[in-house]
Amino acid sequence: MARYAKLDERSMQILRAVVNCYIATAEPVGSRTISRKYNFNLSPATIRNIMADLEELGYLKHPHTSAGRLPTEQGYRFYVESLTKERLQLQQPIAGIEKCYNRRFAEISHLLRYTSKILSSTTHCIGVVSAPRIEDMMFKHMNFVHLRDNLVLVVFVSRSGSVQQKVIEVSESYTQEKLDQMARCLNEHFKDVPLFYIRTRLLDMMRQDKQLYDELLERALRLSRQVFDSSEETTVYIDGQLNILNHPEFEDLKKMKAMFGAFEEKSQLILILDKCLEGGGLRVLIGSENQIEEMKDCSFVTTTYKAGDSVMGALGVIGPTRMEYSSVIPLVEYTAKMVSRMLSRM
């Protein structure tokens, strides 16, 4: 924290006050406003001096000479870090969320989709939830359906109720009976095995009992692998994109268009969520800290959710840099806790 060395306690208080005020009003904050609304017992002139210092240190900026100040990204960064040090707790809206999760979700996809809606509506930002990667899932059931010619529909069900399906093309034409047999074989051998483990497991089995399953299993696996491998892209549930229209900073049509465009290209979003997975736990990306050019006026608040002890995916919100971090952060954390609880039960 050497970066903040030059800040005495009073300057920090004023900086926090400015950020607070700007978050609330979206207007540049003047020295008079601060001296009136917060009782520092300092005259506007004094505050002016301090604000000038803060500007020089890079925490605040000026749209033009005669306007008030607003936070730079560095200013937000400081604000957010001092917030998270406080370990925020929010009670009232959290009770509402708890109630939302007082129901049963049959499929994991429903739970996640619902969660992104909850996130967007409670925070008035855009809610995002990334689905667990397929390798992390537990094998539960597999099914092959002969469609026509050499087309086979493969349906995979994970233990947590996630369903993946894909039509694949095979070189030889199997009868439905043969396909059923193959599926039964897979289902017997891989029940409750994590997908990423199947290959290893298979090698083990072949060593033990070489001839018996060789051919059938081999074929069945070849079929199913196509489904697992094909999930190049993690699914992401996004909700409340319209919410950004309500924030005054996006009145600018051009900016807005660019943002919407960025959402169409989900891969970048996935990258950011994936990074959250690696890091684990809460992450706040402020403004251009995210790599998406079109979203340099947005902040990301993300965290991970788990099933039992293992991290499954990431969730969070995207909103204007000027979002209400003090309520959004605990809301995102709490939601992740709820999702984890639901998942662990499944």
Next chain:
Amino acid sequence: MARYAKLDERSMQILRAVVNCYIATAEPVGSRTISRKYNFNLSPATIRNIMADLEELGYLKHPHTSAGRLPTEQGYRFYVESLTKERLQLQQPIAGIEKCYNRRFAEISHLLRYTSKILSSTTHCIGVVSAPRIEDMMFKHMNFVHLRDNLVLVVFVSRSGSVQQKVIEVSESYTQEKLDQMARCLNEHFKDVPLFYIRTRLLDMMRQDKQLYDELLERALRLSRQVFDSSEETTVYIDGQLNILNHPEFEDLKKMKAMFGAFEEKSQLILILDKCLEGGGLRVLIGSENQIEEMKDCSFVTTTYKAGDSVMGALGVIGPTRMEYSSVIPLVEYTAKMVSRMLSRM
């Protein structure tokens, strides 16, 4: 067509010219512009007189006294009707579409999603495609997977490669074996039967062979029915919503917000597409002819697509009232033809 009784050929030509011009420029059209760009060999003054007449008859309107004219909805209606009478044909972009469909689609849902993208990108409007209703599908394969406790995952595959899945709660807990048995029973008996026909078919069978299948089939059907009945809402594929941002009439942030909001609520959209299904064939809804308040500045161009001889669903585009009907209409019709061809092959 008594409505157009008062229009002589010349007035109609000028009306068409004004609509054309307005569609191209999005600016009110003056009499001088018409007399210059189209060679009617009439002076602006004469055209002015005719335009005044057209205004009195309700085909044109004035934003303010000293501005040019633009079409009313009645004006567009006339324009579109005289267009469709001409039986438009468009060659060049159509070749492009043909090429797009030169590939195989394993699943019907892929074909439809792709189609809505094609529609939006070729017309620069919003593409919409409604999926076939489940009752119209042919039974191909059914599968039950025991999840946990009393939860069963039901997967239904139609002959055209559409996959529906749903988790349902059952009163008694079946073993996976029992479930497999039930599924096999269903699959044997209902192969290639249209869903809406299954009930009748079942009654037939029970009459013939009362005891044999009674209990098992009954249970299996009870399970599966929940999937069929639950599809209350037709799926709709929507693409290119961002396209409307490019049309100058939606610069107004408020209008735009209202429109985006209307898209979130898909049920109204489904209503409109369903109506197209009933009517059959091409339908053009201009402005407030659609019942959605927020879309009263938009037009719908929709038609139906078929598999073989039976109508399966509707597709079309949504764009500003001021859309290029002369190219959009044939594009929509051609796309529907391509989809029908693809479907009939599946």
Next chain:
DNA sequence: GTTTAGCACTCTCTGATAGAGAGTGCTAAA
């Protein structure tokens, strides 16, 4: 009788200008 030229009129759009308001930065006093 229809078409056209001419002209006054209306409305929007643009740019210039001025004054109010908000806030700063500097200086000098407390």
Next chain:
DNA sequence: TTTAGCACTCTCTATCAGAGAGTGCTAAAC
């Protein structure tokens, strides 16, 4: 070190004038 005072800067709004586009009407031409 803090504060009061004051000149200065910049934005925002309203007002105004002139240009431009287009109409509607009238009277003349075909």
